[in-house]
Amino acid sequence: MRNLQGRLDLCSINTATLGHREPLNRTIDRIARVGFGGIAPWRREVEEGDLAQLARQIRALDLTVTGYCRSTYLPAATSAGFSANVEANRAALRDAAVLGARCFVMVAGGLVPGSRDLEGTRSQVVDGISMLLDTARECGVPLALEPLHPMYAASRAVVNTIAQAMRICETVDPDRSGFIGIAVDVYHCWWDPELTASIAAAGRAGRILAYHVCDWLQETGDMLLDRGMMGDGVIDLPAVRSCVERSGYDGMVETEIFSAQNWWQREPDEVLAICAERLQTVC
Template sequence: MRNLQGRLELCSINTATLGHREPLNQTIERIARAGFGGIAPWRREVEGGDVPRLARQIKALGLSVTGYCRSTYLPAATSAEFSANVEANRAALRDAAVLGAQCFVLVVGGLVPGSRDLEGARSQVVDGISMLLETARECGVPLALEPLHPMYAAKRAVVNTIAQALSICETVDPDRSGFIGIAVDVYHCWWDPELTASIATTGQANRILAYHVCDWLHETNDMLLDRGMMGDGVIDLPAVRSCVERAGYNGLVEVEIFSAQNWWQREPDEVLAICAERLQTVC
């Protein structure tokens, strides 16, 4: 396992960690000034802005874009709505290409509102990803399918384990083109009894595209907005990273923390300093 001590260039900050409280150009400056090697911006910060200018700023400051967050949900009640969701993701992929993103993160969506058709939603997800794969190839930006914790299955993601995500990748891309893989986020997968085996299998398929860290608090208060800083919770972070790196992943370690009542209330530079310390000591 790589030693992160004194190696912040191996670490990235997902901009959600800072709570989207400042314009992206300021956030880019902060992350670069703090010594990190990468950044993962969100569409809400990019769309409607001068994307080429943001790309130039990121490049000039020596940052890599470890991911672009995130996809429009795919499942829909009508074919027209489904097509619109796919087109929104195609547009985002084009922005991801301008930014030089290493991947476009797919959070696929949950059940169609008012529906109980879980298998139908999952079928739409496979269809939508199949449609996006050619655009990903054209843009040169791989799709990073991120399985979410099962508590999100109803609303945010009907893809819930690494094994399930890998099965989808193999279904839509049996030739292993390099344009679809998996974002491994410890918050969503730490609990999985098949985690070690699933990561190993994903690595053998050369499909680990991103690795996200935070922590799961023992007394979490909100299923979405109460993630913990690394070291404050129950996840064995070194064990998971060791597994991911043994499986062949050598990309950046990306911090992604949603924390409305704690970390989003603190000064951004303080949050970055603590992220830096924890990455080097407990991850």
């Protein structure tokens, strides 16, 4: 496993970690100033700013865009709605290309309100991803399917384990083109009894495109916005990263923390300093 001590160049910050409280150009500067090697911005921030200008700023600071967050949810109640969702993702993929993003993070979407058809929704997701694969290839930006924790199956993503995401990748891209893979986020998968085997299989297939860290707090107060800083929770972070890197992953380690009551209340530079320290000591 790589030693991250003194290697912030191997570390990236997902801008959600700072709570989206400032324009992206300020966030980019803050992240570069600490010495991080990468950034993962969100669409809402990019779309509020000047895409070309932001891309230039990121390049000038020599930051790697470890992922562009994130897809429009795919499932819809009507075929027109579904097509619109696919198109929105095509547009975002083109922006991801301008940013030079290493991947486009795909969060599948949950059940359409009123639906109980989990299997049908999962099929819709496979169809949508399949339709986006050509655009990903044209743009040169791989799709990184991110399995979300099962507690989000109804509301955010019907793709819930690495093994399930791998099956989707192998279905839509049996030739392993390099344009679809998986974003592994410890928050979503740390509990999985199949974790080691799933990561090994995904890595062997060259499918791990991103690796996200934060922590799971033993007493989690909110299902969405109460993630912990690395080291403050129960996840054996070195064990997971060791597994991911043994499988062949050599990309960056990206921090992504949603934390409305704690980290989003603190000064951005304080949060970044603590991320830097924890990335080097407990991840």
